[in-house]
Amino acid sequence: MKRRLKIIDRILDALKDCRTFAICGHMRPDGDCIGSQLALAYSLHERGRKVIVWNQDPMPEKLAFLDPKKLLATPKPCKSFDAVITTDCANYERLGTICSCIEQRGLLINIDHHSSNSRYGDINWINARSASTGELIHQLIKQAGWPITPLIADNLFTAISTDTGSFQYPTTRSTTYHAAAELVTKGADLATICTEVYQSYPLSRVRLLKHMYNSFKLSQKNQIAYFWIRRRDYARAGAIPDESEGLIDHIRDIETVKVACLFEEIEPEITRISLRSKAPAIDVSAIALAFGGGGHQAAAGARIPGNPRTVQHQVLKAVKDAVANGT
Numbered sequence: 153m154k155r156r157l158k159i160i161d162r163i164l165d166a167l168k169d170c171r172t173f174a175i176c177g178h179m180r181p182d183g184d185c186i187g188s189q190l191a192l193a194y195s196l197h198e199r200g201r202k203v204i205v206w207n208q209d210p211m212p213e214k215l216a217f218l219d220p221k222k223l224l225a226t227p228k229p230c231k232s233f234d235a236v237i238t239t240d241c242a243n244y245e246r247l248g249t250i251c252s253c254i255e256q257r258g259l260l261i262n263i264d265h266h267s268s269n270s271r272y273g274d275i276n277w278i279n280a281r282s283a284s285t286g287e288l289i290h291q292l293i294k295q296a297g298w299p300i301t302p303l304i305a306d307n308l309f310t311a312i313s314t315d316t317g318s319f320q321y322p323t324t325r326s327t328t329y330h331a332a333a334e335l336v337t338k339g340a341d342l343a344t345i346c347t348e349v350y351q352s353y354p355l356s357r358v359r360l361l362k363h364m365y366n367s368f369k370l371s372q373k374n375q376i377a378y379f380w381i382r383r384r385d386y387a388r389a390g391a392i393p394d395e396s397e398g399l400i401d402h403i404r405d406i407e408t409v410k411v412a413c414l415f416e417e418i419e420p421e422i423t424r425i426s427l428r429s430k431a432p433a434i435d436v437s438a439i440a441l442a443f444g445g446g447g448h449q450a451a452a453g454a455r456i457p458g459n460p461r462t463v464q465h466q467v468l469k470a471v472k473d474a475v476a477n478g479t
Contacts, residue, residue, distance in 0.1 A: 159277045160295045166259055166275060170234035173203045174257070178241040179248045181207045182397065183349065186215050186224070187311025188239040188263075188285040191304045193223050195293050198301070204231075208248030212394040217348050218307050232256040238273065240285040242266035242446050263288055268437055268446025280448075283323040286311025290331050302339030309340040310349060317401070318350070321450060322432070359389035360396060368403050371468070375475050377403040378413040378468065404428040410478070411436060411471050415464055418455065423463045426453045427471070433478035439470045 175193045177185040186207070193203045205224040227250045236257045241247060242264055247254075254260075262273030265288060267280035282288055286308050293300060293308075300308075312332055316324045319332070336342065360381065368379035381396055389395075396416065404412035410431040416424040425443070427436035429450050437452040443466075445454020456463045 156295055157291065159275075160292050163261055163263075163275055163277065163292065164296055166261070167235055170258065171201055172232070172234045173201055174231070174233045174236045174254055175203060175205045176236060176238045176241070176247055176250050176254065177205075177207045178246040179208050180393065181209060181211070182240075183215060183314025184284045184286055184311045185240040186211065187218060187307040187309075187314070188289045190218050190223065191286070191289050191293065191307035191311070192237065192239065194221075194301070194304050194307070195296075195298045197221075197223065199298065206250050206253065208250055210394075212397070213354075214348055214352055215310070217344065218303075218310060220303070227253040229253050230256070233258065235259040235261060237261045237263065239263050239289065240265070242269045244270065244272040263292070266446060266448065268441055268452075281325075283321070283325060283328045284312045284315035286315065287328060287331050290335070300335070300338040302341065305335040305338040305340035306345060309335045309342075310345055313345065314349065323448065323450070354391075354395065356389050356391035357395040360385070360391050361399060361402070363389065364399050364402065370406075370409075372472055372475055374406070374408040375410045376413070376468070376471055377406055377409045377411075378415065378464075379403065380415045380417070380464075382417040400426050400428050404430060410434060410475055413467065413471060415460070415467070417460065421457055421459070423456050423458075423460050424453065425456060425463075425467055427451070431475075431478055434474050436471075436474075439467070439474060442470060443467065 173196055175189045177189050189205050193205045197203045206227045211224055236254045260273045262276045264278050265280060265282040265285050269278045279288060290308050309332060363385050364379050368377055370377050400412050400414045411434055412428045414426040418424050427440055429436045435449045437447045437449055440447050440452035440454045443454040443456050447453055
């Protein structure tokens with residue numbers, strides 16, 4: 153029998169008298185964010201609680217199957233909640249437009265697995281050793297003694313699978329596989345998850361992939377790979393920003409590459425960077441942190457204001473320095 157975690161008991165004790173909840177995630181929500189949110193939301197909903205799920209940005213189409221009851225909604229002001237729970241969100245500011253909608257709240261609970269988390273909650277459960285926030289929510293639900301329905305299992309398995317690169321990333325531990333196996337026994341539909349998440353990309357994403365292969369660049373003896381996606385590239389492909397998810401992995405996987413970087417034009421003077429490292433000695437979260445972002449050792453990002461050329465120069469210099477020091 154796995155020992156009880158005091159932090160989970162503290163969270164459950166704090167929530168026992170709460171009746172209204174907002175479960176909130178970060179901008180540009182990914183599978184771990186949404187899967188964690190919805191698994192927790194459906195668990196609370198089945199306990200008779202009034203629950204709303206908020207993200208600033210829309211649900212990626214490939215993840216829509218996770219929310220058949222449509223709990224996820226657009227943030228609205230002037231709502232009051234007994235408790236707000238954030239999942240997979242390292243900084244309060246990354247909630248985006250949600251921030252102004254949750255000012256009238258009781259408790260703020262922050263559950264996350266990013267080492268860069270700023271601990272902005274009234275209660276913070278941060279476990280950077282966990283491969284995903286989905287694993288933490290799985291622990292919470294189990295310790296609470298709440299049933300794991302097939303729908304909740306689908307959400308948690310998707311959260312864990314997507315944030316581990318289908319169990320490929322070095323953050324994956326034995327406990328990750330144990331959690332995934334248990335979720336399969338609880339009814340996680342692997343065929344549907346595989347089809348919806350990994351095998352149902354729109355043609356517009358393939359056009360973005362073509363753009364990436366035609367435009368990416370290499371430097372430092374092919375140890376660094378990078379490319380840009382500008383707003384006009386999305387327009388030409390007929391794509392939306394969600395569809396760039398995972399593109400960076402294709403250039404990271406080049407044999408000689410140690411660090412990959414995606415520069416994405418959010419606005420004319422705001423660039424979103426995504427960084428991936430497959431060299432144990434190169435911590436890209438340290439690079440992202442220097443630019444106001446954060447993340448993990450092997451995957452991190454930031455939003456950087458300023459001239460795009462200047463941003464590219466500064467970020468690539470930091471990456472080159474990291475590669476030089478890590479070889």
